[in-house]
Amino acid sequence: MVANDLTSVDDALQHILDRAPAITRTEAVALTDSLGRVLAENQYVPADVPPADNSAVDGYAVCLADVAAGKPMSVSARIPAGVAPGTLAPGTAARIFTGSEIPEGADAVVMQERVERTDEMILIQAEVSEGQNIRRQGQDLARGDLALAKGKRIRPQEMGLLASMGMSQVPVMGRLRVAVLTTGDELVEPGQPLDSGQIYNTNRFTLMGLLAEAGCELVLCETLEDTREATRSTLESAAAKADLIITSGGVSVGEEDHVRAVLEESGKLSLWRMAIKPGKPLAFGEVAGTPVLGLPGNPAAVLVTFLVVAMPYIRKRQGRLDLLPVGEYLPAGFEVTSTSVRREFVRARKQGSAEGLAVVAYPNQSSGVLSSACWGDGLAVVPEHTAIHAGDLITYYPFTELLS
Structure with missing residues (x-):
């Protein structure tokens, strides 16, 4: 009090x-309708994401033991994304594309920019290391792990993550x-x-x-x-x-x-x-x-x-986990000389200058002036019993953080 x-x-x-x-x-909604909703249940990973090792680049899958400086290699296969890769023939390379599954027997991918190709032969012009340019099975999500907790508000990135788990329906509050x-x-x-x-x-x-x-x-x-x-x-x-x-x-x-x-x-x-x-x-x-x-x-x-x-x-x-907004600490670009028992939330915005970024206040802070919030992009906090001088660090909450 x-x-x-x-x-x-x-x-x-x-x-x-x-x-x-x-x-x-609670209710179940289509994934396409889940934006902004709050998860009603913990979401566990049903299967590894990605489900198998795959290539991070367009290039050539090779077995490191078969790579030697200055030694040409024949290209024995072509592996587009979505096609079962089979097994890499010993001593050869396989043409591979981003997202394509790594063939059995390969343990590295050489970027196409690092390869000189002539007909069905390639010459690798860079050092190769084991695991190079390979995205490992389960590196994003491992089966059985908690992917998203109950109470999480679904943003576009959560929609994508749920899609990567194969979910078309989402339980929400x-x-x-x-x-x-x-x-x-x-x-x-x-x-x-x-x-x-x-x-x-x-x-x-x-x-x-x-x-x-x-x-x-x-x-x-x-x-x-x-x-x-x-x-x-x-x-x-x-x-x-x-x-x-x-x-x-x-x-x-x-x-x-x-x-x-x-x-x-x-x-x-x-x-x-x-x-x-x-x-x-x-x-x-x-x-x-x-x-x-x-x-x-x-x-x-x-x-x-x-x-x-x-x-x-x-x-x-709503059952959310994140109840309070996260503020920023920025220099004040305004002054409040008289102190008050009331905590003031000043309509303000961030503004850059030669001295750097600061929070500037709308000139008229009357409670009837709604245009101040249209001019501003957030609220600056003047604590109780506190005077603010230009350059003092203050807490600033962007409207996007206050309302998200």
């Missing part, structure tokens, strides 16, 4: 993660079902004209994009009326459909902030007000047994609190 009844970022995150059970639903509820009678959908006092519903579309990137299933997306009963009714309806409810706005101390009040009256509120900037009015609780994460109402604060707090929670609910 910190002063003024604010919960520190670390304590708040631990509190939320302690209440993030992994979903138990079910998608986390999320309801998004934005609050405010002043909100208008894009495409509609604005009357006095109205604004467009920015947060709905930010959250829809964030959840899609996070691999979640959006099951409900509505704007709440600014009444206590409408808020309660919609939250209870969302709880019946979703694994998680995310709200934006309605969790501060105003008379029209009904989300927090409903959590206290009809559900459970276990966390409120976090020592983070932007985004202090953040709430966590539940309604009808379904977790509710109440984000602030300002657009930049919604983005920051989602990336810092909601994403680790979602990762754990």
Whole structure:
């Protein structure tokens, strides 16, 4: 905890993660549809990859004992990829291609660039060593080894690895079902004209994009009326459909902030007000047994609190192993002279100069300035009670790392 009844970022995150059970639903999907999904089972290697010794280059397979400097060798065979190689005739070489299986009796491959060929004879013009240019059976994956662990998020490289194991179907965790509820009678959908006092519903579309990137299933997306009963009714309806409810706005101390009040009256509120900037009015609780994460109402604060707090929670609910992002340490290209009890996440980007790479901050860090995140490519961290001077090493999280 910190002063003024604010919960520190670390304590708040631990509190939320302690209440993030992994979903138990699993399904099998086609390998082509597995990108971004989370493995539901350990994946063990069913057979060696590659299944046999094969050539790493285009060239000539030889037996080292038959190679002598200045001695021509006849070419007795041609081995394209995908063809059974047979046995190398003693004292000869076999024309071989990248990926082709090594014939029995050969123990090296000479690159074609190192060979002079005339008709059906070759003259090797380089030293040859045993195992040269041969990819050994099982050098990538050995039968029975653990290839990928349960909880691994599948990226393109994991798709390729699963394909190399012959898998066409992949067991994955079910998608986390999320309801998004934005609050405010002043909100208008894009495409509609604005009357006095109205604004467009920015947060709905930010959250829809964030959840899609996070691999979640959006099951409900509505704007709440600014009444206590409408808020309660919609939250209870969302709880019946979703694994998680995310709200934006309605969790501060105003008379029209009904989300927090409903959590206290009809559900459970276990966390409120976090020592983070932007985004202090953040709430966590539940309604009808379904977790509710109440984000602030300002657009930049919604983005920051989602990336810092909601994403680790979602990762754990998805059964993932990697809950927290990995940051970089880079020199600051900005200054923060006044200290605060709140940890600040500055919209920033990396920028090169004659002095090297540094992190520069967007000039306006207001919680309502979402354009700062479009200008930036990540968040720089200003720790609690800390002033930052140009050149100080700070932690920087690229958006790609925060959302992957």
